[in-house]
Amino acid sequence: MEKFNILTINPGSTSTKISYFYEDGREIKEELHHESEELQKMNQEDEIEYRLSLINNSLNKNLVDMNKTHAVVGRGGLLKPLKSGTYSVNEEMLIDLKSGVYGKHASNYGGILAQKISLLYNIPAYIVDPVVVDEMSDIAKISGIPEIPRKSIFHALNQKAVAKVHCEKINKKYNESSLIVAHMGGGISVGLHYNGEVIDVNNALDGDGPFSPERSGGVPIGDFFKGFYNEEYSKDFLLKRIKGQGGIVGYLGTNNVKKIVEDIKAGNIEAKKIIDAMCYQIAKEIGGLSTILSGNIDNIILTGGMAYSDYIISKIKEKISFICEVIVIPGENEMLSLYHGGCRVLSKEESVKSY
Structure with missing residues (x-):
């Protein structure tokens, strides 16, 4: 270039x-x-x-x-x-x-x-x-509630960039590849890249997909409605429970994943349970996307700030490595x-x- x-x-x-x-x-x-x-x-x-x-x-x-x-x-x-x-x-x-x-x-x-x-x-x-x-397919946008279609809001800049860099490195065209890219930062987005387009991806901003350091991810919507539909809670409060005060912050009171992983190594059982649950959900999201192409995935790419953590990478890899080779490209770039x-x-x- x-x-x-x-x-x-x-x-x-x-x-x-x-x-x-x-x-x-x-x-x-x-x-x-x-x-x-x-x-x-x-x-x-x-x-x-x-x-x-x-x-x-x-x-x-x-x-x-x-x-x-x-x-x-x-x-x-x-x-x-x-x-x-x-x-x-x-x-x-x-x-x-x-x-x-x-x-x-x-x-x-x-x-x-x-x-x-x-x-x-x-x-x-x-x-x-x-x-x-x-670039989501029409079928991927159907949510189950006609008034609320699924939306594509994700870490497109980094997902697209690391996918193209990887394809260039292995001498394969991005628009002829099948990749799953998981961006793991303050929010987490997992996208299926097929022939140059992200045909399915979770809305990483507004309560969809895995929970993250600051976001709730997909929660049981009925329980959320029953638990918080009350004059006591403002719209701003509810939105912050989904984005800003959800996820790891809600459980552990901090979004400092590096410090939390250090606590796990020091024996913090609660911290381990929450981080392991996040990794579980990321792996489940990756596995779910792999079914869309009947498992025909060239590579899975793990990226974003949390991809620097050997602990998090190992927890996800042990659940998804059977699908295809897993590539780690840490950082947001x-x-x-x-x-x-x-x-x-x-x-x-x-x-x-x-x-």
């Missing part, structure tokens, strides 16, 4: 990560931290300008010549369902990102900040594989994934998509 000078931007709730990739292979990266109390005092436009000023200060400090930059690539936010790919930032996208019509999240600022910088330096602005990438998305369209390997 041809290389270019590209700035990548990944906004989070209390930080903005930036990486500048040079065509000669060098990389400058920095995580710009923000005090949440300060951000809460700002309106949207003020926060965007604040983050932009920090980005520009960092680029100046690191002597980055933006006049030699080929593109800027931002993290994709909550948008309408999209096919996988690299999208140019246009006015319609900016309207949806700013309004939060499909959801409000710090990642929405990725495309907005990219567009601001693109105007300053007359370079193209892109986003790559936002979490709303939707988000900035590199954004960079590669930009390179693919600049080198004409892929066509840029329009929102």
Whole structure:
């Protein structure tokens, strides 16, 4: 793949990560931290300008010549369902990102900040594989309740990137492969990649699939309704039980998986039970997806931050290794994934998509 000078931007709730990739292979990266109390005092436009000023200060400090930059690539936010790919930032996208019509999240600022910088330096602005990438088959979207179809909201950026890197490594085309990719981070998504599309995946944001460090996963909905349908509980409270205060946090009071695994090694029986249950659910999700292709899976890939844990990997592997070879690619590699998305369209390997 041809290389270019590209700035990548990944906004989070209390930080903005930036990486500048040079065509000669060098990389400058920095995580710009923000005090949440300060951000809460700002309106949207003020926060965007604040983050932009920090980005520009960092680029100046690191002597980055933006006049030699080929593109800027931002993290994709909550948008309408999209096919996988690299999208140019246009006015319609900016309207949806700013309004939060499909959801409000710090990642929405990725495309907005990219567009601001693109105007300053007359370079193209892109986003790559936002979490709303939707390639699910029609049958996979049927939930059991007609008013509530299953949705594709997952770690598309990293899942797609590690799948393509793996296929390149074994000299096989991604669009001719059958893979199951499990991204294991604060949320967990397990996707079935078939001939270049993720034809089934759990909604890793809103209560579907395995529970994770911060999310409930799929819970018995009848018991949830009966247990919490009460004036005492607000909508915000209920949503936080699903996302933010569910999963491992709900059981153990912390989302620090590294520390919990250390506690397991020190003999903490309760911590072991909860982590083992999470691994059990991840393995069950992988096994379930393998049936869709009658077990004809080329490889299973385990990725995300929790893939650094030998304990977690071993627990999952012992249940799924009978299906096919299991590949471990730890970490999220988000900035590199954004960079590669930009390179693919600049080198004409892929066509840029329009929102």
